[in-house]
Amino acid sequence: MSDPLHSALAVLPDYLSQHVLLSAAALALGIALSVPLLIAARHSARLRWPVLAAASLIQTVPSIALLALFYPLLLGLSRLTDRLFGVRFQALGFLPSLLALTLYSILPILRNGVTAVLNLDPAILQAAHGVGMTSRQRLLRVELPLAAPMLMAGVRTSAVWVIGTATLATPVGQTSLGNYIFTGLQLANWVWVLFGCAAAVVLALVTDQLLALIEFGLARRRPRLAWLGLCLLVAGVAAAAAVPLTASRRAGFVVGAKNFTEQYILAALIASRLRATGHPVTERTGLGSTLAFQALAANELSVYVDYTGTLWHDDLHHGSDPPRAKMLSALRTQLRRRYGIVLLGPLGYENAYVLAMRRRQAAALGIRTIGDLARFAPQFALGGDLEFFARPVWHDLKRRYGLHFRALRQYEPAFMYHALMSGAVNVIAAFSSDGRIAEDHLVVLKDPLHVIPPYDAVILLSPRAAHDPALRRALEPLIDHIPIGLMRHANFMADRRHDKRTPRQAERWLAHAAHLR
Amino acid sequence: MIALRGVCKTFDGGASYAVRDVSLEVPARTFVAVVGDSGSGKTTLLKTINRLIEPEAGEVRIDGEPVRSVPPHELRRRIGYVFQGVGLFPHLSIAENIGITPQLAGWPGDAIRARVEELIDLVCLPRTYLARMPAELSGGQRQRVGIARALAARPAIVLMDEPFGALDPVTRDALGGECRRLHESMQLTTVMVTHDILEAVLLADRIVVMRRGRVVADGEPHELLAGHPDPAVSTLMDMPRRQAARVRSLLEERAARE
Numbered sequence: 001m002s003d004p005l006h007s008a009l010a011v012l013p014d015y016l017s018q019h020v021l022l023s024a025a026a027l028a029l030g031i032a033l034s035v036p037l038l039i040a041a042r043h044s045a046r047l048r049w050p051v052l053a054a055a056s057l058i059q060t061v062p063s064i065a066l067l068a069l070f071y072p073l074l075l076g077l078s079r080l081t082d083r084l085f086g087v088r089f090q091a092l093g094f095l096p097s098l099l100a101l102t103l104y105s106i107l108p109i110l111r112n113g114v115t116a117v118l119n120l121d122p123a124i125l126q127a128a129h130g131v132g133m134t135s136r137q138r139l140l141r142v143e144l145p146l147a148a149p150m151l152m153a154g155v156r157t158s159a160v161w162v163i164g165t166a167t168l169a170t171p172v173g174q175t176s177l178g179n180y181i182f183t184g185l186q187l188a189n190w191v192w193v194l195f196g197c198a199a200a201v202v203l204a205l206v207t208d209q210l211l212a213l214i215e216f217g218l219a220r221r222r223p224r225l226a227w228l229g230l231c232l233l234v235a236g237v238a239a240a241a242a243v244p245l246t247a248s249r250r251a252g253f254v255v256g257a258k259n260f261t262e263q264y265i266l267a268a269l270i271a272s273r274l275r276a277t278g279h280p281v282t283e284r285t286g287l288g289s290t291l292a293f294q295a296l297a298a299n300e301l302s303v304y305v306d307y308t309g310t311l312w313h314d315d316l317h318h319g320s321d322p323p324r325a326k327m328l329s330a331l332r333t334q335l336r337r338r339y340g341i342v343l344l345g346p347l348g349y350e351n352a353y354v355l356a357m358r359r360r361q362a363a364a365l366g367i368r369t370i371g372d373l374a375r376f377a378p379q380f381a382l383g384g385d386l387e388f389f390a391r392p393v394w395h396d397l398k399r400r401y402g403l404h405f406r407a408l409r410q411y412e413p414a415f416m417y418h419a420l421m422s423g424a425v426n427v428i429a430a431f432s433s434d435g436r437i438a439e440d441h442l443v444v445l446k447d448p449l450h451v452i453p454p455y456d457a458v459i460l461l462s463p464r465a466a467h468d469p470a471l472r473r474a475l476e477p478l479i480d481h482i483p484i485g486l487m488r489h490a491n492f493m494a495d496r497r498h499d500k501r502t503p504r505q506a507e508r509w510l511a512h513a514a515h516l517r
Numbered sequence: 518m519i520a521l522r523g524v525c526k527t528f529d530g531g532a533s534y535a536v537r538d539v540s541l542e543v544p545a546r547t548f549v550a551v552v553g554d555s556g557s558g559k560t561t562l563l564k565t566i567n568r569l570i571e572p573e574a575g576e577v578r579i580d581g582e583p584v585r586s587v588p589p590h591e592l593r594r595r596i597g598y599v600f601q602g603v604g605l606f607p608h609l610s611i612a613e614n615i616g617i618t619p620q621l622a623g624w625p626g627d628a629i630r631a632r633v634e635e636l637i638d639l640v641c642l643p644r645t646y647l648a649r650m651p652a653e654l655s656g657g658q659r660q661r662v663g664i665a666r667a668l669a670a671r672p673a674i675v676l677m678d679e680p681f682g683a684l685d686p687v688t689r690d691a692l693g694g695e696c697r698r699l700h701e702s703m704q705l706t707t708v709m710v711t712h713d714i715l716e717a718v719l720l721a722d723r724i725v726v727m728r729r730g731r732v733v734a735d736g737e738p739h740e741l742l743a744g745h746p747d748p749a750v751s752t753l754m755d756m757p758r759r760q761a762a763r764v765r766s767l768l769e770e771r772a773a774r775e
Contacts, residue, residue, distance in 0.1 A: 127604025129569060131618045131666065132594030145608050221608065 004191035007502055008180060016199060017243035018175040023163045023207075024237045026098050030105025030158060037106075038113040038151075039139065048114060055107040063104065063165045067172050070096030071291060075298060092291070092300040093284070097169035097176075104165055105158040112154025116147035145218075152215035156208050163204040167196065171259070173284045173295060177203070182286040186259055187494055187503070188414045207233070252280030253471060256295060256304035259286045260385075260413045261494050262351060262433060262487065264503035266305045266457075269511060272504075273474045274303075289387055290314055293460075297339040302465035303475065307351055309453035311335070313392040321453040328456065340463030344472065345479035349487045351433040352455035353393055355382075356442040358420065369446040373427065374401050381407040383416045383425035393452055394429070400451045414495075433457075433484060435492025457482075477516060486513050519543040519566060519674065519706065524575035526561050535561040536572065537730035545673070548700050548707045550717035552753070553727035559710045562727065563676050566708065567596045579674065594622050597667030597675035597705075601682040603659050605651040611637075611662055612647040618670040636665040639699065657688035664696065668703065675700075677709040681716070693720050715757045718742070726750050 034055075041048040058066070074091035082088045089095065120143060128138040144151075167178030180196025183189070210229045217226025253274045257267035267283050274281045284301065293315045295301045308327050312318050316334055321327065328346065335341040355370055367373050373380075382405040388394055389408055397403060405427075411419055417436045420428045430437055430444070432455075437444065459478065465471050490510040493501040501509070510516075519542070526536040536558040543549050551559040564570040565577055568589040577584045584592055605614050613620075615636055616629040624632070637644055640661040651659060660680065667675055680696070681689040697720050700707050711717055717724050718738045726734035726741075734741060734750040742758055745751045 121602070121604070123600070123602025123604040124606060126569070126600070126602070127598075127606070129589075130567070130593060130598035130600070130604065132590045132592075132621050132670075134590045137590075137621065142606060142608075 004189055004502075005195070008192055008195040011179075012199070013243050015175060015177050015179050015196075016203070017240040019163070019166055019177045019200070019203065020237060020240035022094065022097055022101065022169060022174060022176060023159070023166050023203075024240070026101035026162050026166070027105055027155070027159055029098065029102040030162070031109060031155060033102065034106045034109040034113065035151075038110055038117065041110075042114065042117040042143070052111065052114065055110050058103045059107045063100070064168050064171070066100040066103065067097060067168055068288070068291075070099050071172055071294075074099075075294060078298070088298075090300055091298060092173040092295045094174055096172050097166065097174040101162050101166055101169070105162050108157035108161065109151065109154040112157070113147060113151045116150035117143055120146055149215055149219040152211060152218060156211045156215065159207050159211055160204045163200060163207060167200055170286050171288055172291070173256075173287055173300070175284075179286065182259065183264065185412055186264065186286070186414055187261055187500075188497070189500070206236075210236075252282065253302040253465065254282045254284055254300065256287055256292045256301035257283065257285040258289050258292055258304075260431070261435075261503070262431070262491050263305065265490050265494060265506045265510065266347075268503045268507035269478070269516075270303055270305075270459075270475065272507065272511070273478075273516075274471065277470045277474050279470065296460055296462045297341055299462045299464045302462050302468075302471065304460060305347065305457050306460050307455040307457055308346075309352065309393065309455040310391075311458075312453060319392075324454040324456065327454060328458075331458075335460070340466070342461040342463075342466035344459040344461055344475060347457040347459065347478055347482040347487075348480040349433060349482055349484035350454060350456050351431050351487075352452055353388065353391075353429050354432045354437075354447075354452070355397075355427055355445045356420070356430040356437060357427050357445065359441050359443045361426065362443045362445075367445065369448050370397065370401050370403070370451075371448060373445055374403055376426075377403050377405050380405055380426040381409055381424070382427045382429070383409045383411055383419045384429040385413045385416060386410050388429045396451045400449050433487045433491060435488050435490075435495045438488065439492055439496055457487075481514050481516065482510070483514075486510055489513075518545050518580060519708070520578045520581075521562070521565070522576050522578075524562065524565055524572045524577065526558075526565065526570060526572045531573075534558075534730045536565070538575070539727075539730070539732055540575075541725065541732065541735070543706060543708060545706050546704055548697065548705075548720060548722045549709070549725060550721035550723070551708065551710045551725045551727060552712065552714055552717050555712065556729075557727040558730040559727045560678050563678055563708060563710050566674075566676055567593050567598060569593075569598075590621075594618050594670055595672055595674070597670075597672040598678075599660075599663050599667045599675065599680045600678035601680060603656075603663045605659055605662055605666070607651050609651075610647065611642075611649050611651065611654070614651065614662055615647075615665045615669050617666060622670055624670075632669060633665075636669055639668070640665045640695065657684055657692065660684060660688075660692060661695075664692070664699070668699065671703075672705075674706045674708075677707065679710055679712070681713075682711075689716075696720065714753055715760065718757050726753065 037051055041051045071091055074096055078088050078091050124142065125138070128142045133141065166176050167181055169176045170178035170182045177196050177200045180192045180199065184192030184196060210233050213229030214226045217223060217229060255267045255271045255274065257263035264285055267285055271281045271283050287295065289310065292301065292304055293306065296304060308331055311331055312321070312327055322330060332343045335343055355373065357367065365376055367376065389410065409419065409425055416428050417440055419425045421440055430442065432444070459475055461471070490506040493506040493509060494503055521539055521541045524536055524539045525534055527534045539562060551562065553559045561570055565572045568584055612633050615633045619629045619632055633647065634644060637647060642658060642661055646654070654662065681692055684692065693716055699705070709721065721738060723737055724741055725732055728749065733747050734745055741750065741754045745754060
């Protein structure tokens with residue numbers, strides 16, 4: 001990557017503005033929910049206990065799981081409203097992230113607010129009634145003003161949590177500062193990872209200080225300071241809101257990518273071809289595998305690249321594997337019939353799972369096939385990506401070859417190769433089109449029983465995008481035009497440690513080498 | 518005139534009564550002290566008058582009108598209320614604290630300002646204090662502000678619940694005297710709850726003694742000082758008399774020596 005800092009700065013307005021909008025919306029919604037809850041629960045122990053318990057319980061759910069769970073929930077809801085009222089909404093991206101972060105933001109505000117209200121001097125509360133306040137006047141003139149400083153402290157905690165957790169919105173398709181972290185992790189681009197962290201930290205600190213200014217103004221009865229803090233916050237959010245408007249990112253095509261290098265490169269390739277048609281294009285990268293498929297079926301993505309074996313087993317839930325050509329034609333008809341998804345065609349190379357070892361160890365032990373590996377497996381640790389051990393292909397490999405490993409370890413794909421080279425694992429479930437196989441001089445074990453299904457890369461179009469002739473015209477030249485050697489080299493360019501290129505640079509090289517421009 | 522008829526209050530569903538069948542009349546411009554041990558029900562009784570506590574049975578009327586017929590907040594704006602905890606609003610200045618009831622009642626700003634200045638003079642605090650916050654004042658000064666706040670909306674009735682309980686004896690005596698003076702000058706009807714019998718004797722026109730939720734004695738101070746058939750009341754009233762006699766004899770001894 002020639003200048004990672006420069007490339008990071010180039011996308012900062014987009015990432016930062018989306019992060020700010022998401023966090024601000026979640027915090028505002030969190031305050032709007034927790035303050036009425038606080039008001040309702042403050043004098044009722046019967047209500048207070050379950051409300052606080054529920055808020056605490058939500059806090060204990062791992063944030064990434066909470067974000068992920070909202071996607072199927074919203075998707076189901078969207079299908080229901082579509083059937084009932086003909087209204088669909090986006091189940092991917094902003095909405096699930098907003099809802100999950102809102103739930104997260106509630107607890108600190110609510111807990112601080114309840115503590116503040118419960119600790120109010122009873123003499124003051126009685127005096128409020130004694131001087132002739134109605135319950136409403138007592139709330140607005142006495143309870144809330146006195147609880148305000150502590151309530152604001154809760155809002156500050158909440159804001160810092162929300163801004164930090166919003167980086168996890170990337171895997172559910174919401175652009176955030178987390179895109180730096182997830183993409184950087186994927187491409188071993190540590191400058192991006194650090195940049196993402198630093199940006200999130202700075203944003204959290206600035207927000208915290210502005211909220212502290214409001215808190216100070218409230219506590220010391222200096223309303224001008226409180227207003228200043230509020231105005232600066234609102235100005236920041238307004239500035240963030242202005243960025244997407246000027247970029248006019250509405251409508252157009254949405255290109256998806258899963259969370260590994262090849263997908264980033266292919267998404268960049270597809271996006272640049274679609275942009276050439278004059279349509280606005282959004283990229284949603286770093287998606288979970290089946291999430292991408294579901295998002296495509298729901299028209300939330302227009303196009304992305306998937307693999308036949310993955311579609312056959314994980315998305316259509318078939319058991320046994322037909323031969324390559326038969327699988328492709330069966331997928332074509334079944335995807336169309338069941339989901340309205342159009343399989344435009346194969347790109348011309350395969351990215352199958354392969355079991356790979358360090359060349360020296362394989363040679364020393366005389367391991368050439370997965371069958372040979374079975375004897376040594378009990379002393380070996382196997383590394384896989386985050387999805388491998390849940391896939392049918394792993395169960396089939398285990399059963400057919402009788403594989404029993406000493407340990408199974410899951411890694412982000414980028415780390416998996418490091419784990420193999422450092423000896424943390426002896427075998428990895430690598431990807432056949434991966435550039436790192438060549439870079440690290442790995443040996444790929446043969447599969448004599450043909451257990452591993454074909455994983456031909458195919459372009460999938462969403463039901464809506466399938467009817468767009470411009471899109472089809474732009475992408476049809478890719479069909480059968482990307483040989484495995486070129487794809488592997490493009491991957492290698494983006495993955496290698498020296499002279500590393502961005503996915504966009506690798507895409508340009510690939511397009512040129514494959515005579516696509 | 519405040520009239521209580523058959524007032525009962527229980528906090529435990531009838532197992533015991535904090536106030537049991539109390540009937541009492543407080544004529545206009547009278548200063549009544551309600552005395553008794555802690556737990557005798559005197560504070561509960563006081564709070565039934567401005568509906569901080571609603572009785573289970575019986576009725577409270579003010580000038581013939583049942584208090585239940587008036588919304589509680591409107592009732593309380595017409596009745597001054599002072600209590601031991603003072604309860605000044607810590608987030609409001611002294612001026613805002615004193616002016617709160619007129620403000621709630623919708624007085625114009627000028628009238629509130631004028632009234633606040635009048636009251637700070639009446640309770641003998643400098644006007645420079647108006648801009649201060651309650652935390653900057655001493656306990657005695659705070660209670661003066663509490664009294665000013667209770668009087669702000671020109672109530673005809675003032676209820677006081679152990680108003681001087683937390684103060685030192687000198688401040689206590691001075692403030693008691695000033696309350697009596699304000700009672701006279703503003704032609705108030707005052708009901709004061711206290712456990713200090715001497716204070717009651719010195720300030721009140723009439724003393725009501727309560728025990729276990731009931732009124733056991735009711736009369737002018739000099740009547741009760743003269744003796745009462747209830748031995749407990751008699752012992753209670755004996756105390757200020759003995760103290761006065763002891764002070765007098767000490768002064769006489771000293772005069773004789775000189």
